[in-house]
Amino acid sequence: MNSYDVIVIGGGLTGSVLSYELAKKKVKVLLLEKDASLNNATTSSYGGISYWGGTDKLTNQLCEEGINIYRNLREELSENIEFRELDLLFTIDPSQDVEKLIADYQKFYIKPEFLNIDESKQLEPLLNPNAISGCLKFPQGHVNPEKMILAYQKQFIKLGGKIEKELVTFIKNKHNKIEGIQTNKNIYFSPQVIISAGAFSKQLLENLGLNLPIYFSHAQLIKIPSSEIKLRTLVMPCTSKRLDTEKEITGEERISMWKNPNNEIHSDVLEAGAIQFLDGSFCLGQISQIITNIDTSINSKVSERRIREAIAKVLPSLSVLQGTWYNCQVAFSQEMPFQARKIEEIEGLSLFSGFTSPFVFVPPLARHFAHYLVENKDSIIEQLPSLR
Numbered sequence: 001m002n003s004y005d006v007i008v009i010g011g012g013l014t015g016s017v018l019s020y021e022l023a024k025k026k027v028k029v030l031l032l033e034k035d036a037s038l039n040n041a042t043t044s045s046y047g048g049i050s051y052w053g054g055t056d057k058l059t060n061q062l063c064e065e066g067i068n069i070y071r072n073l074r075e076e077l078s079e080n081i082e083f084r085e086l087d088l089l090f091t092i093d094p095s096q097d098v099e100k101l102i103a104d105y106q107k108f109y110i111k112p113e114f115l116n117i118d119e120s121k122q123l124e125p126l127l128n129p130n131a132i133s134g135c136l137k138f139p140q141g142h143v144n145p146e147k148m149i150l151a152y153q154k155q156f157i158k159l160g161g162k163i164e165k166e167l168v169t170f171i172k173n174k175h176n177k178i179e180g181i182q183t184n185k186n187i188y189f190s191p192q193v194i195i196s197a198g199a200f201s202k203q204l205l206e207n208l209g210l211n212l213p214i215y216f217s218h219a220q221l222i223k224i225p226s227s228e229i230k231l232r233t234l235v236m237p238c239t240s241k242r243l244d245t246e247k248e249i250t251g252e253e254r255i256s257m258w259k260n261p262n263n264e265i266h267s268d269v270l271e272a273g274a275i276q277f278l279d280g281s282f283c284l285g286q287i288s289q290i291i292t293n294i295d296t297s298i299n300s301k302v303s304e305r306r307i308r309e310a311i312a313k314v315l316p317s318l319s320v321l322q323g324t325w326y327n328c329q330v331a332f333s334q335e336m337p338f339q340a341r342k343i344e345e346i347e348g349l350s351l352f353s354g355f356t357s358p359f360v361f362v363p364p365l366a367r368h369f370a371h372y373l374v375e376n377k378d379s380i381i382e383q384l385p386s387l388r
Contacts, residue, residue: 049141
């Protein structure tokens with residue numbers, strides 16, 4: 001009989017890490033992933049670990065726990081996930097108020113160091129000095145996203161976990177109590193289901209009649225194959241426009257737009273960023289668009305041109321490298337930088353999704369959430385607001 005203690009929906013970073021942490025606690029777990037190969041938001045990401053980015057006691061603790069996990073993760077997983085620590089440079093546009101930016105960034109767990117143009121150029125020679133008035137420098141961690149997911153999944157299977165590449169079509173519940181999952185191939189039984197399906201979490205919740213604060217954006221970037229050009233740092237623009245837009249787009253007055261999905265662009269944010277992986281390949285971008293239709297069609301030629309034009313101003317040598325344009329959907333949540341809670345309306349249903357800065361928050365929160373599900377208590381999870 002296809003029966004499990006827990007079924008986790010979504011084989012990206014969130015679902016894979018949580019499944020592993022549950023399996024470590026001797027829980028019989030089935031991990032369901034709709035794609036036959038790795039093809040999710042995690043694999044189309046920079047892999048940056050922003051452990052400087054906590055803004056309160058809770059997120060500060062998670063940032064500290066997160067980076068400490070990474071510093072020991074290669075030994076724990078027995079796999080090379082290409083973890084390293086490097087500098088993150090937030091480039092400051094000449095039109096921006098430097099003093100105000102420095103003041104705005106004092107709220108974070110680790111405070112930034114301001115670098116003038118010469119200091120920025122010395123640290124990152126590829127920067128165009130005429131396009132910046134300096135940079136804010138943060139310590140940053142970095143991993144290879146795909147290798148990290150595969151490493152967690154490999155250890156999950158070694159612990160007795162099961163992975164099936166099947167599309168979830170229905171979450172079975174009776175009298176608001178979870179019974180299991182129906183996929184395009186099978187029926188699986190379990191008293192507990194955890195939704196960790198990224199942007200598709202919203203759709204699964206709506207199918208159950210639940211309107212919870214999980215949303216998504218359409219992210220677009222360019223992947224560049226290995227090059228002899230060397231980027232020393234992770235470069236991003238010094239702006240919070242994307243995060244500010246996500247907050248604005250989830251206000252009460254905007255909820256109705258998510259109930260009637262369409263192809264209208266409600267928000268469009270372009271960030272001229274770049275990261276180089278240890279194999280010499282790059283990610284350039286990104287554009288973040290909030291469009292409520294998850295299946296909307298993006299004009300790849302226009303998107304790629306916009307990204308290259310933005311990169312050309314800050315990192316001109318990278319803008320001409322040939323690569324492939326990618327589009328994926330990225331989940332985010334309202335108010336909190338993640339959602340990790342049981343859903344009170346349906347017994348046995350939980351949500352582990354909507355992560356901003358997932359690489360720093362997912363590993364520590366997965367450990368806390370797994371402990372919470374098994375022991376029914378955890379000091380971190382109990383601090384989180386209920387899902388309403």
